[in-house]
Amino acid sequence: MSVQSAFQDEAERIDNVLGHIRNQLRAIGPRYTGDDFTEQMLDLQNEQRRQRLEVAYKEPYFGRIDFQEPSQLSPRPLYIGKAGVAHESTNELLVIDWRAPVASLFYAFSGGDAPVAYESPDGEVEGTIHLKRNLMVRNGKLERVVDSFVRGQEEESVTDEFLLYRLGESKDNRLRDIVSTIQQEQDRIIRTEKNKAVFIQGVAGSGKTTVALHRLAYLLYRYADRIRAERMVIFAPNRMFLDYISGVLPELGVGDIVQTTYAEWALERLQKEVRLDEASDTMAYWFEQPRSREEMERAPGRIKGSMQFKQAVDLKLEQLEASLLPQQPFEPIEGLVLLPVAIREWLITDYSGEPFMKRRERLVSRLKRWLESEWKARRYTDRKLKSKANAKLNAYCKKIPSFTAAQLYSSLLSDEAAAHMVPGGIRSATVKGLKQNKVQPEDLAPLVYIQLRLYGLDQPVYDHIVIDEAQDYSPFQLESLKLCQRGSSMTVLGDLQQGIHGYTGINSWIEMTALFDVGESGYFELDRSYRSTMEIIDFANRVLGTMGEGVKPAVPVFRSGEPVDVEEAASNSDRLERIVRTIRDWQNAGSYRTIAVLGRTAKSCQEIAGRLATEGLEAVLIQSKQEAYGGGLTVVPAYLAKGLEFDAVLIADADSHSFGGNDAKLLYVGCTRALHKLKLLYNGTITQLLAASTDAHS
Structure with a gap:
């Protein structure tokens, strides 16, 4: 069949399916507003169905596989979409939900003549694939048809054509779902059984966050009779990141999942009896001036987040139990x-x-x-x-002792076991803060752990927990979350190579996987980066050099772009002028919807934002307590950019003063924010981290 003929056939089918969806939407009728409970429940079901159909109407499906079982005379075309759609009269499946067992063939099949199989509720089903087709549908119109496999076709495989087409699109201010381009290794993680703590080590741009979100949608579909959305929770690093990922789950037809930060969650569990010390900005302390690795290893967050400190807490609780x-x-x-x-x-x-x-x-x-x-x-x-x-x-x-979490924690800090671990100055400052109901971020894990051991969970246990950027969590934080489940059902994801919060995070995933019994956890690595061009990924990998983190470097997909630019400025004034000129050039080119200027510190970013404003360039300056990312032109400290991505990135101060020898991970984070274009400026001496990445200093 010719390409034009295939396109015409698919366009006609799209119109036909949209007609069925319109009929079903009209048949649902208006919302019920009465007081009858039975009618209210029926209305709720109708509303959920309406929402699924509305999602399907925008993009009925994105994939097709022609699958033939041995008992069938010919292959049967199966269309895969975000939501299943059945014929209103015959109940024939017009669209198969991407989470259905048979849909796994679409993601797992990568070509070849060998038989394939999928696990159905009735057992394994074998067969052969005759066609695998990707379809791009927007607002009900078919825009693109790509056949990645046709049985008997001798031409060279074009498996990645559709993926590269999607990756080449410009970025807006929200993370998108990847349901149409889920890769085989990602699908394997998404469909992992429920009762496991799944750990994902994923390089920058590997899609680990979207994989985790799609896993939530899959679990709700697969275990609909056992888990509920309102008993799931997503932990993100900050409110801005939550805003950034906020559109993915609704696009997948999933709502009611709790989305929060660990600090917000912990303070809620502590019934707001304590509050974070607003006068102390932990990130500013660790990032606004260079800090040695030795200093980070001795940080309060490393000490109080360790399993050794948890053992001291457990000893205190044992003493309390004895005193009861x-x-x-x-x-x-x-x-x-x-x-x-x-x-x-x-x-x-x-x-x-x-x-x-x-x-x-x-x-x-x-x-x-x-x-x-x-x-x-x-x-x-x-x-x-x-x-x-x-x-x-x-x-x-x-005479039977009674404690609040804060009281017991304060008492613990005066014990000999704590004195051996926590320096006296930190202990006295913590006790002083507790008297004023103020705590530091590193105190939240032991406090909430004590609270849960003293009083239990003030809500139903969680069916599933997602922890994003988990390399920045302490083992003690994970232990506190384990108390909120009867079994182990978690998705824990991060990247050790982006572990810039060394004052509180982990150095190895073993620190976390060791908290679970054998068989309770699974470990996956995602080393393919789908975000950036080959030039950007190769450059970023050389920034990391031979850090020996025990994880593989990022492997880019075959998407070539422009070379990475490194420019020397003659002075700070010249540097600012070059920033303005670069932004104007990028905006005039019209190719980039989102542009970011990354500075090393908040102070540097304020200076840059001020200069851009003077030049009439409207930019949003992102600060540590930012709750939303609006897209467009952004100025942001590198340490706040983790998790975000932009069409074009300009790192404004790649000099040796701003990025020292211990800042490789931070510079790597900055470089890997860019999808299509990356440029670095420096004034003075270029950072030694770029010595292996470029020979050009201008």
Whole structure:
């Protein structure tokens, strides 16, 4: 079949499917506004169906495979889309949901004549693929048809043509779904079973964030009878990043998933009894001037986030548990005695699974009931005697210790076990802050861990947890989140090569995978970068050099672009002038929808933004507490750009003063923000990190 004929056939089918979707949307009718509960539930189902159909109407499907089972006389075309669509009369599937078992063939098949198979609810189904086709549909119109496999065709494979077409598109201010271009290695992660902690080491641009979001959508589809969206949670590094990824899940027809930061979540669990010290800007401290690796290793976040510190917390909790067991008998009335052995039995047997303070609460209630029961059984009537008995009960209960998380944490910091790990100055500053209800970010993990051990979770357990940029988490943070699940169902993703927060994060994934029993976790590596051109990725890889992080360098897809530019400025004034000139040139070219100027520090970015404003160039200056990214022209410190991506990136101060020998990861992060164009400027001596990346200093 000719290309033109195939396009015409597919265009006609698109029109036909859109007609069926319109009919079904009209049939749903208006929303129900009455009070009948049954009708309300039906209306909710109709609304969910309406939303799925509206998603399908914009892009009914993006892929087609012609699959033939051995029992069939001819192959059957299967169309894959974001939402399944059935014929309104016959229930024939017009579009298959991308999460359905058979749809896995579309992602897993990469060519060849060998039989293929997929796992259906009834077992393995084998067959052969005759055609694999990608389709681009926008606003109901077919724009592109690409056949990546035709059985019997002798021509060279064009498997990556559609992917490269999508990767070459300009970027806006939101992360997009990748459901039409999910690659085989990504699909394998997405479809991993629910009851595992899945760790993803993914290089910059490997799609690990979108893979995690698609995994949530898949799990909701695959385990619809066991998990719920409102019992899922996504942890992102900051509010701006949450805004950036906010459009992916709605496009996949998924809503109601909690999206937050660890700090916000922890403060909520602590019932806002403490607050972060606003006067202390942790990121500014570590990034606004060079810091040695040794200093980072001794940082409070490294100490308080370690498993050694968790062991000190566990020891303190064990001591608390021991103190819950009274050593003296309870004798509220002469001759009426409750021995400690009986109280221990209640605690150890009846309440053993309860959090500490709930066990205390239950014990106090049990003592009250025991006294009341004995009073009635012995037919006491003396009110004064009862008053004295109740006073003795209150005095006895006060001897059973009661703590808030902050109180126990403060007490811990004065213990010998903590003194051996935490320097005296840090301990005293932490205790002083706790008295004012102020804490540092590194205090949140031990505090919320103590809170959960003392009082338990104040909400249903999570069905699934996603942690993005997890290389910047401490093991103790992960331990605190484990308390919020009955089993292990997590997607933990990050990139050790982008671990710029060395004052709190991990150096190896083993620090986290070791927290799970064998069989409870899985580890995947994504080393292909789909974001940047080959020139940009090769340049960024050379920036990292031989850091020995134990992970593979990024492998770019075959998408060539312009060379990376490195320019020397004669002075700071000349540097600022070159920034202005470059931005004007890029904007006039009209090829880039999103442009970023990356500075080393917030102060540097303020200077750049001020100069751009003077020149009439409207730029958004991103600061540490930014909640949204609006696209267009942006000025941002490199350490706040992680997770974002832009059509073109200008790194404004690639000199030796701004980027020292310990800043390779930070410069790597900056370089890998660029999709299509990367330029670096420096004034003075070029950073030694670029010595292996370029011979041109102008």
